[in-house]
């Protein structure tokens with residue numbers, strides 16, 4: 579990780595190496611925090627944060643879902659996100675707001691514990707590798723099931739839930755795959771370990787509904803808008819592992835991942851095993867939007 583100079587911590591700018599917490603931090607013991615993953619880019623108009631309001635709204639929804647009362651209003655957090663990119667002189671960045679219970683008491687009932695907020699930003703390239711955009715990725719179907727809505731609130735980005743994602747990711751990489759697709763309680767496709775998933779078949783895009791336990795991804799929502807813009811119908815419906823193999827194209831979506839073709843599943847090639855045309859078209863449009871090159875979507879980026 580390429581360290582930046584400062585981290586925003588509870589309203590102050592603190593030097594990166596001094597932004598530390600006690601080992602008795604509640605969230606370290608029980609996973610009781612929530613977070614966001616965001617990007618800022620070096621656009622023609624200047625460094626801009628993409629989908630700022632969507633991410634801040636989801637951070638508050640996640641916090642509410644897991645009983646964390648953020649001690650700052652949305653305006654303060656939005657400004658802090660912009661500030662942390664600016665003070666670190668970052669032209670482009672990955673941004674990680676984290677809301678967590680600090681230290682004070684132990685035990686599962688978090689009481690008399692301050693809710694703390696950290697926002698870090700650093701330079702981070704393509705999550706699945708520099709070649710992923712052009713060559714696509716090879717994935718497996720994980721033996722680990724995606725967290726169930728009966729056990730967690732998968733619509734929220736809760737820290738503890740990511741133990742499930744890391745199990746799937748580690749297993750996939752150990753087997754030589756780039757990433758994993760996780761199934762729901764019902765055995766239908768939910769999503770990737772840290773990405774939503776779409777398939778293209780019979781001239782339409784299909785994606786699993788959020789009820790499968792998939793995160794309500796902001797890139798997923800953007801892809802739906804792009805598809806609408808270029809006249810490709812999108813249907814939210816349950817997909818089986820067999821639907822994946824029989825599809826014309828598959829792609830992952832996510833802030834860190836961006837839009838990346840999935841070219842094989844469990845070593846079965848999807849179509850001819852290269853990134854599909856529709857995937858490439860949607861990826862290009864997405865990159866145009868987040869880089870501020872399409873004025874139809876200019877409200878989605880915020881200059882810092």
Ligand SMILES: Cc1ncc(COP(=O)(O)O)c(C=O)c1O
Pocket residue numbers: 615743769770771772773774792793794795796797798831832833834
């Ligand atoms: C489990 C999971 N699903 C999907 C996504 C994609 O969400 P977004 O597009 O909002 O980054 C992420 C990324 O944060 C994720 O962690």
